Amino acid sequence: MSEASNYEPPKVWKWEEENGGRFANINRPISGSTHEKDLPVGKHPLQLYSLATPNGVKITVLLEELLAAGHSGAEYDAWLVNILEGDQFGSGFVGANPNSKIPALMDYSSGEPIRIFESGAILLHLAEKFNAFLPTDPAKRPELLSWLFWQMGSAPYLGGGFGHFYAYAPFKIQYCIDRFAMEVKRQLDVLDKRLADNRYLVGEDYTIADIAVWPWYGALVQNKVYDAAEFLDTSSYTHLNRWTDEIAARPAVIRGRKVNRSFGPLEEQLHERHDASDFELRTQDKLAPEEEAG
Numbered sequence: 001m002s003e004a005s006n007y008e009p010p011k012v013w014k015w016e017e018e019n020g021g022r023f024a025n026i027n028r029p030i031s032g033s034t035h036e037k038d039l040p041v042g043k044h045p046l047q048l049y050s051l052a053t054p055n056g057v058k059i060t061v062l063l064e065e066l067l068a069a070g071h072s073g074a075e076y077d078a079w080l081v082n083i084l085e086g087d088q089f090g091s092g093f094v095g096a097n098p099n100s101k102i103p104a105l106m107d108y109s110s111g112e113p114i115r116i117f118e119s120g121a122i123l124l125h126l127a128e129k130f131n132a133f134l135p136t137d138p139a140k141r142p143e144l145l146s147w148l149f150w151q152m153g154s155a156p157y158l159g160g161g162f163g164h165f166y167a168y169a170p171f172k173i174q175y176c177i178d179r180f181a182m183e184v185k186r187q188l189d190v191l192d193k194r195l196a197d198n199r200y201l202v203g204e205d206y207t208i209a210d211i212a213v214w215p216w217y218g219a220l221v222q223n224k225v226y227d228a229a230e231f232l233d234t235s236s237y238t239h240l241n242r243w244t245d246e247i248a249a250r251p252a253v254i255r256g257r258k259v260n261r262s263f264g265p266l267e268e269q270l271h272e273r274h275d276a277s278d279f280e281l282r283t284q285d286k287l288a289p290e291e292e293a294g
């Protein structure tokens with residue numbers, strides 16, 4: 001075990017504005033808005049404010065899946081929220097999500113605007129609205145809810161725990177990396193065992209449980225987050241790899257991953273989505289080069 005720190009917590013914790021970690025400039029111990037800024041509203045009933053992190057990708061994949069399945073009411077505008085620039089603390093965004101985290105959805109389809117925050121709640125809202133990507137056998141509903149809530153409870157150990165200390169902390173702390181690597185390996189084993197006997201998490205049907213889990217655990221297996229696939233030996237989870245590859249090949253998933261992506265390879269980025277044709281002419285291609293560079 002590497003050397004222990006001699007840090008003694010004070011009686012009362014105090015906020016030191018700069019702790020050196022990645023995201024230190026956006027983390028604050030208080031909630032609420034920091035500046036006045038209205039949210040833009042486009043022409044469709046569904047307005048999404050997001051970024052293509054795993055939590056954001058869940059929603060754009062579901063919306064693209066709904067459209068591919070013929071639910072034209074799922075047409076949406078997707079607006080980019082740059083969380084590194086503090087867009088999540090604008091007054092309009094805080095009105096859509098008092099927790100200041102992407103994704104947030106405004107649903108104007110029934111007249112009165114409805115706000116929905118928390119990716120799991122948004123997935124359930126949309127699946128129930130269109131009665132799609134839920135198990136065909138209603139008796140499987142508890143299994144769907146179990147995997148959906150499993151994801152919501154488990155992914156913070158992967159992202160906020162393992163990912164933070166392995167990839168983002170300003171220095172490596174073996175205790176933290178060991179603790180969260182152990183938990184994430186256990187979670188990978190849970191998924192692998194479930195997928196050994198089931199094509200998808202809830203059984204034969206592809207549901208919002210897969211759509212919730214894939215952007216996190218599929219990305220880990222494909223080495224698209226934290227550069228940790230080798231460290232966690234993710235290739236040994238063969239059933240999880242089979243499921244990951246199968247979902248990754250779905251056209252709606254390929255499209256959904258691109259929406260609100262402003263990082264990574266250029267050909268995988270579509271900063272905003274307002275129409276299906278935006279996938280052909282990507283939003284950022286319409287920008288002048290100076291704007292793109294800024």
Ligand SMILES: N[C@@H](CCC(=O)N[C@@H](CS)C(=O)NCC(=O)O)C(=O)O
Nearest residue numbers: 026053055083101102103118119120
């Ligand atoms: N439990 C939330 C988590 C959302 C979340 O953590 N979003 C991150 C990006 S993945 C975010 O907006 N972070 C900005 C911040 O913490 O200020 C959900 O599933 O919607």
